[in-house]
Amino acid sequence: MLGSNTAVKLRTYDQASPRYAANEAESEYLLEILNVSKGFPGVKALSDVQLRVRPGTVLALMGENGAGKSTLMKIIAGIYQPDSGELRLRGQPVSFATPLAALQAGIAMIHQELNLMPHMTIAENIWLGREPLNGLHMVDHGEMHRKTQALLERLRISLDPEEPVGHLSIAERQMVEIAKAVSYDSDVLIMDEPTSAITEKEVAHLFSIIADLKSQGKGIIYITHKMDEVFNIADEVAVFRDGAYIGLQRADSMDGDGLISMMVGRELTQLFPERTPPTDKIILSVNNLTLDGVFKNVSFELHAGEILGIAGLMGSGRTNVAETLFGVTPATGGEIYLDGERIVMSDPCLAIQKGLALLTEDRKDTGIFPCLSVMENMEVAVLPTFSGSGFVQQKPLRELCEEMCKKLRVKTPSLEQCIANLSGGNQQKALLARWLMTNPRVLILDEPTRGIDVGAKAEIYRLIAYLASEGMAVIMISSELPEVLGMSDRVMVMHEGEVTGCLDREDATQERVMQLASGITAIH
Template identity: 45%
Template structure:
């Protein structure tokens, strides 16, 4: 590690008093950051805090208006991403962009393959170089395997290998675990620790605070584009970090209201989809939040998609307010009063190229239209009302929904479905990929909706969320509903015992 004249270590990459504005919006205000060799450094902050702008400044996408970027203690002026890459800075994004029809090796060495005589590509050398990178990362991936069909986790490993092939010294990881399972996350963290041991500097961005404390040594917190603190994580608790991020204590991250449980709104009886889930039965009553918990792959999302009619069940029945629904008909489910907020909001919940107001209005085209034409004044009024109710942060309702933060995109999906005035709301991973402040807002919304008499069925992999919000916890294991645990008996141990197929959990076993 390079040292200064005073003997202090010199950061591999640093920002000093950097500011960046886009028109009247000040995205960064005199922000400083120092990344050291062999260290994983977390970047924390709510959506809109300036994290993305900071990343793009380090990566050469944006040039600072004021302030300095330092490489090995010397000022640099990146003219573009290629300059940053050549300086050894690589960004691993949440959604990798590989060429699906090329092999892993071809993706890594695209346009710079070693050549043989007469300009022919030396495929053997490409494959051996790729295999060496995989061995260095401790990962078993075949260099000749096509990128098509790779999991998100494997695609990220390929992107990391590509960065190493450019001799990257700084690795910036932007929400890399958002779409990963627990085992995939553990493998990624093992790779990161290997890179740290080799002297790489890692900047890690995640909304999952437990991951920050597990992987990183230091953290820099941003709020509203301003630098709040850079400090060792060993000196902090999760509550301390949350307070720095949002500027207030979040004692009510799970603001569960007392509600009066009413009559049955949703009844699922012996629902089965061959090879996916089997003989699933449960009820959700008005005023109740029921969590569907379990490990990834247990069949939770598949069950709620069958309840809503996205997938057709092979057997069983779904009743809403006593009315039996025909299988495989989302239209019938909507008419009966079911709303489904899907897990993948970008692919299944929103039309990213459409405006905010048009997305909110999609579930009410019959009400907003006349003679096949949508009345813009009604559409805008509907969107304005829900944007106000859900405290949506936006510039103009006519902006495309893709410009919103993840948390605000989730609010648009919620607005779209709540506008249908449902009696049953199904939310699949309602707070995945959103910051802690917005997460508290979503929890508060779900709690208030239940207090108003809505029946809420929540699929969640976030165990504290399950324990904090649910009146009852239904646990699935390998496609079967194996336990029903009341709120006062639900603990991490009891839920995980049922989710992993052990019999040590409390609560009664589901029939």
């Protein structure tokens, strides 16, 4: 509900309400957020925040995880209701009781966590709830296919409308989400971390779509943690911190240091920490590891205290190698040696027993248990260690969870808070805490900072460097080349399921890594 201090009578949208005509109100802004506040049990998510979106512009919304960005976007999209404040659309006060009402008013949102139906086709997902009907009021599948094909062609997305979404990669699903949002022909489009799971080529493709939308007078709210994207496409930048509005500036009047200072309230003098050289002791040895039809003949050694970066384009097999090492998809060929002992990694339980841990790339589908609490999500990997005679030792387990929350600075009102209520970055840190509680010898991190702000990234980097300095062996897979180059002692590069080269830290550059990732040449 809106606060009682809102004096203007609000126009409420429901399923029967049409969108306002563009000439119903003359306004400099498409969308205005005025003094909006929102609280949850134990948390003040937003406090009197403001935001204004002009037609034909991209407004980048920046802030650390937990700053309130996603909460405000869900209010705009009709998912949450504000406790107080006012929303204005095309100059008119509005209130959205449902996401459908916001869509009908001309506001669409691409969520950070993908919300597609995996067992339905691309076409069915895009037109869900608004399928074209024939004369018998039944779904016209032919027309739906044609509309989808035309939409995908307009956006230059090479996908089959009849392909089930469950068969698509995360990057392809993200492009379907983008197509779905564009299909509403909305005047205001919210993009929450739209490039978190797509390649550099697909990012460039998305930016061309955004340019087309701007030329049509659309207003775009763009949430990202990637600084280069902000200065590439944004016209204005608004910053939130701890649920409060900090300020707004033109993008061309800012630099990276100034933006970081606004976001975190301090200067980050060094993003990547100093590294301690690894030892000569080999912890993990992989020889000609193969998964038929996915990757083949992958070989490398991992030393105690070493961070081995794995780079490559989407579909190169990086994640598949990680999952095979962890026993999710057992290898069809090759050998894995741990401390010189050959291990047939048949399932994740064995991998955990042997001292391996895997932070998966998709926290929503393969990481968190969204209906469980923060503590229940953290403790799941160590419950056998704290169980005896059929009972769980709750006190020491809680103390360990509390200690890890403090160490990783997980922002949550309590361990009993449902993890789905945390920001994406804090969910990620809770998952990392889960695996660190197992005291692993080999820590496999697949996109460890996806959806995490720059301040939290620095904390994660320092933690990874500290773990390596204590002798832990780390494999880090990342689509962000600066991250791979800044953190790794060596970089192994993959292309189409094969290792195309392995570069020492001093030899690794973005150009050489991209050469190898594209399969242009091989460096030994």
